[in-house]
Amino acid sequence: ELKVEQNPLFLSMQEGKNYTIYCNYSTTSDRLYWYRQDPGKSLESLFVLLSNGAVKQEGRLMASLDTKARLSTLHITAAVHDLSATYFCAVDIDNTDKLIFGTGTRLQVFP
Amino acid sequence: KAGVTQTPRYLIKTRGQQVTLSCSPISGHRSVSWYQQTPGQGLQFLFEYFSETQRNKGNFPGRFSGRQFSNSRSEMNVSTLELGDSALYLCASSPDTRVTQYFGPGTRLLVL
Numbered sequence: 383e384l385k386v387e388q389n390p391l392f393l394s395m396q397e398g399k400n401y402t403i404y405c406n407y408s409t410t411s412d413r414l415y416w417y418r419q420d421p422g423k424s425l426e427s428l429f430v431l432l433s434n435g436a437v438k439q440e441g442r443l444m445a446s447l448d449t450k451a452r453l454s455t456l457h458i459t460a461a462v463h464d465l466s467a468t469y470f471c472a473v474d475i476d477n478t479d480k481l482i483f484g485t486g487t488r489l490q491v492f493p
Numbered sequence: 494k495a496g497v498t499q500t501p502r503y504l505i506k507t508r509g510q511q512v513t514l515s516c517s518p519i520s521g522h523r524s525v526s527w528y529q530q531t532p533g534q535g536l537q538f539l540f541e542y543f544s545e546t547q548r549n550k551g552n553f554p555g556r557f558s559g560r561q562f563s564n565s566r567s568e569m570n571v572s573t574l575e576l577g578d579s580a581l582y583l584c585a586s587s588p589d590t591r592v593t594q595y596f597g598p599g600t601r602l603l604v605l
Contacts, residue, residue, distance in 0.1 A: 470536065
């Protein structure tokens, strides 16, 4: 059974600091998604990574994918309060649209 | 372009009742997926429809069902509600297969 694990589950960081969220998955997949969810809100698409070695950046967030290691990272640079949210990674399996989500990483950025 | 819309946004039901949730995808999107989000189980895939056909199904009991209409709008139905069905139900649409899914605001269901 496919498992998608994220760590850490909870991250409290000071503004201006850097940190990385890790997403490991247990079966082969060539497609990985990152989503953001604000409290009480829906999911907002951040990145889709389509191949080994893919790297995407948007503002202070950068995501990468290593399909051989079955690992994706979401790197946060110089965190600001507006980045406080829960971040989910998700992989699709068997070349379908069935997304398996990670446990989520709740990020809190404080002054 | 309007986003994914879901109705109703909030719902309170009692055990044993049934409920129907509705999802209108982004215009032009043919694929609609449903997910359940709970604090204990996280985000779990329910099913996916494409051009009125169910293509994928998650590991949920038969009480959970869905359908898609010719205009791509989708409904999901839960019969004989249980307390554990209390959750945020999210609908997502995409224009085609294996591309980014865009999520609606969700329907928050509370079963008493």
